């Protein structure tokens with residue numbers, strides 16, 4: 550086995566509850582109102598791709614219709630921690646394509662370093678260059694971050710259940 554390369558995220562982030570591997574930036578959190586079989590789940594605009602591995606893509610029927618998804622696993626301990634929406638067959642669910650679900654039970658909220666809790670989008674983007682965030686979207690990361698900020702201006706992230714989703 551070769552050396553496992555894992556990136557460390559700075560500032561507020563979510564880590565794997567089993568091994569502490571850094572999975573996603575808090576600034577990429579879009580919604581806390583999703584559900585999975587394991588309970589509450591969070592929707593992220595992106596995750597730390599270098600720290601996860603993908604399972605095979607498969608069709609899955611959810612309460613919001615048929616989706617093609619790829620499970621995502623923590624690269625360090627290989628626990629399944631969520632999935633990526635690859636294709637949503639319902640038009641109103643298309644916004645989820647390319648986005649990531651992480652199950653709340655598998656996460657620990659952490660704050661690394663002295664970064665302020667809410668950073669300007671541009672500054673956050675430039676300081677994230679070391680994370681090897683491979684381009685996987687059509688939008689540049691800075692644009693996507695602005696879009697994410699526009700969709701989720703509530704930095705307090707109220708814990709509501711207005712947009713439930715569950716696997717069947």
Ligand SMILES: [Zn+2]
Nearest residue numbers: 565568623626
């Ligand atoms: Zn892990």
